[in-house]
Amino acid sequence: MKNNPIPQCPVARGLQSVGDAWSILVLRDAHTGLTRFDQFRKSLGIVPTMLTKRLKALTDDGLLEKRLYSERPPREEYVLTEAGRDFLPVLMMIGAWAHRHCDGELARYIDVESGSEIEPIAIDAITGAKLGTRAMRLSLRGESEPGDR
Structure with missing residues (x-):
């Protein structure tokens, strides 16, 4: 959204965080209790590289956060933040x-x-x-x- 004619538009600003279908579907699945990479991949049928990008973007934008659920081997899960729950x-x-x-x-x-x-x-x-x-x-x-x- 580089050419946003109304930079203060809340819809345009919100779409910068969740503006693609994969991100929205990851959030949908997170709301149903999915937290792990393989759960999202299986549910969505998404290729791993795209899922990695979407999870990183949602984490960077503050909708998800990573939490360690296994130390050996180190494994992380993705949980909704307050913004994600909203x-x-x-x-x-x-x-x-x-x-x-x-x-x-x-x-x-x-x-x-x-x-x-x-x-x-x-x-x-x-x-x-x-x-x-x-x-x-x-x-x-x-x-x-x-x-x-």
Whole structure:
């Protein structure tokens, strides 16, 4: 994203960290409890060199962290950081979008405690309105709001 016309755009900035499908799928698998290189490789069917690059990028960007799980031989696992855990609602919304707009049978997310299907929605914490139901604009802090002039 070198030619980002709005460098302060939060979507563009976020995509710099997780902007490819492999990274997003690694985060999906990490949220289901996978932590080890071979687990990710088997689940995703990804070649080892690409997985190594994605894990390094996610670690460098602070979404995953490496932890030693075996000293002999030395082996590391990848666990979600707070930033990585904060990505779960984004994953859920991508899945909800796919259920509405993509053809074919898709897996569903199930709440383990209740056994019911999870139906995520995005709500503005300030207004309580469902996102997408009200007009919005992109604004930098300190810019005047409409009607302030």
